Amino acid sequence: MPASDAFAGAAERRSRITEQVRHWCERARLDGRHPDLSDAAALLIAAGRVDPATREILSARRRAGRAFPSIGGFGELRRLADEHSRTVDRAGALRPGPVQLAYRYRAGELGKRLGALRSTMTMSGAHYASGVRAIRRDRRDGVHLDLDQRDALFDALTRTPAPVSVQRQHLHDVRNALLEGAAVRVARISDRSRARDAGHRVAEALERAAISDDDRFVDRYDTLLFLAGTLYDRIEGSGAWHSEHFSIQRAQLDLADELTQIAVDTVALHGIVGELDGALSSTPEAREHVASRRAALEPVWDQLVERVAALARIGDLLAHAESQLRAVASMRWATGLDHRIDELIARSGNRELSAENTHQVGDQLGEVEELLGAFRATLGGDIAALTARG
Template sequence: MVDNRRRGLPTTGTTSDEIRSWCDQSRLPGDRPELSDTAAILVASGFLTPSGRAILVRRISTGLPVPVLHSGFGDLRRLGRAIAQSEHQLANPMMPGVVAAVMRNRVNGLHRRRDDARKLIVTAKGVFAGGTRAIRRERRENVYLEIEERERLFAGLMCTPTPDANTSGYMRRAGTAAMDRLAGVVGQVAAKTGYPQAGEWANQILVPEPEGASTAPLGTPGSVTFVDGYETLLFVAGHFYDRIVRNPAWLSDHFEIQRTQVNLHAELAEIAADVIALRAVRIDLDRAKRNGGFDRTFAEHIDRRETALRPVWTELIDRVQALGEVAAVVESAAVELRVLAEYDRASTIDDRIDDLIARSGDREISVDNAKRLTEQVRSGEEQLRIYRDVLQGNIARISPAVPRELPARYEPS
């Protein structure tokens, strides 16, 4: 085998301490691609009931179709963010009426886009069974996702972990050309009406965070940010999942046994469910402490329950780190398989060279045979020429050179 250290390849994956640090800062180093459709759906399955989540995992494991969006579920998250931010601006009573009218048109358009996306996921044709007999068959096979579960899935996909979804530059990227046109309209309104606030609305529409809302740290060059540590952990888990399942080495015959030992789809779905449940519990604990913290006994009880939850967070980080280890090993194995493929290709060339060398004696014999055949042919040609000349002479003797004319009538002499 080839020494990975000599080639500078990582022999281990991301450590738990690194993942914990990323979650504490809600930031990942480097530019990260968005989650694949399958990873986003599995993360969103954490919002489903256990039975609905098991059905979705079973569909993915058996290759049955699942809902997809051509633009990706990251755009769905950005769409939801644009709606929330635009509605927050509309709620301001000081907004000029002409600007509010433009904003309402924009919000209505965003709502229509969201409704169209919902139809693609909840009532997608060609994905889930539509006829009565087909629905009964899928229910018997336990792969039919009920409408209520699809609604939960859509709600979960609206929260798809997406890099830089809530940073200051988010709306400029998420709004597309429509938001730019809106900014231009608002700027014209400011110039014509003389409202000094109108120009500010344009900037607030593109960049602001709702006042009092929790914000992720601003992104720095070479990093991506998330809303909180829970979303960061979900994204990291989905990122590791994508690295594994997209690697050709994982799908090769070399890991056939390993693929039967672990269901990565179910693993990611369970991690997502636990992270989402833990986040919900922590939010409820914080709310309870905020509302009843004046009672010392109650506050101490809340603190004890928070302490009891800390091992759960550590366990989730360790599970995600284990996925990262698998991803690192599979990627390292992919490099080794490429090297082995080159070795096989080189050995094939060696075999072909050896075969050519081994056949050199046969070629020498073939050359000798060819020379003998040529001599025999030439000898045969000489014999044929002789035979032709002899045959020509015989023909000449049979046919006289001067043709004789027979008399018209035979008369005996």
């Protein structure tokens, strides 16, 4: 293939993936259902929400292999924190009475669960130094987090990007309706168990009837961060990425640092856009200036989309490379088997050794190695584009 055609093909592929990422983000929706981010990805994204000093310590802990407490997934922590916030807001908006009391009770229960998780994350003696000498040693090594820094990290983890599907939102609405209905009935009748049991049966029936839908997010920023974290998990989990074939590319790209930097810029952009929107609503006379500043930020969003799209291109290339590597392993097995068969024939006295099949397998191995070379070249171009930031 001529170089110009190869370049055109790569450019078309980049454009296509970039537009797909932009489409997903603008509608805050991903096709299908997706697992929550790994703890590693969630922590890297959370590092984008803390101050630079804490971020540097988190990076040092990662390089030193220092682990953090596990609480069963930070996506669930996000949903728990969101439900707590909504419940508190709802309770504050209601007039005093049985319904408000029910919401306050629910908010208190959710707050207790959040408090227990915070303690697990911030007070673990197995993960943080506690003695004076141990703390001094960790500070000298740049891996010690003070208690306020751990609290800030936990707060950042409550913002872990996570899908909020139509099914989950529907069940949340049903739960609220049942909560209000139960509170009213408790105020009217004394048979509490009957109302509660009926509510549970209705909720279970609705949950069984709910139709699975695409994953949705609160805004384009959460969508972008979830995509970036998912791609990090995909690339880090790739056997091809960790193989000797891509050792040079691994040295070129610090994947963990790239994810954190994407988070830093995305969080900053989201915050500034929110401030501009607030200024627009409070000071209409500044509309023209605010609009111009918002327009000036659009290239920043475009760059973030491009950076996540570059991760998506790398993930796609690695998926193809893994397929080729599996073919290499299969062919090597076939080649070894052919040699064993030939040796058996030779030992039986038949000297007419047919090596044609072995040669064919060897030729195929050569073709696969050429394909892997092409993957390495294309991947190198994607990484160069990803890391060439001014």
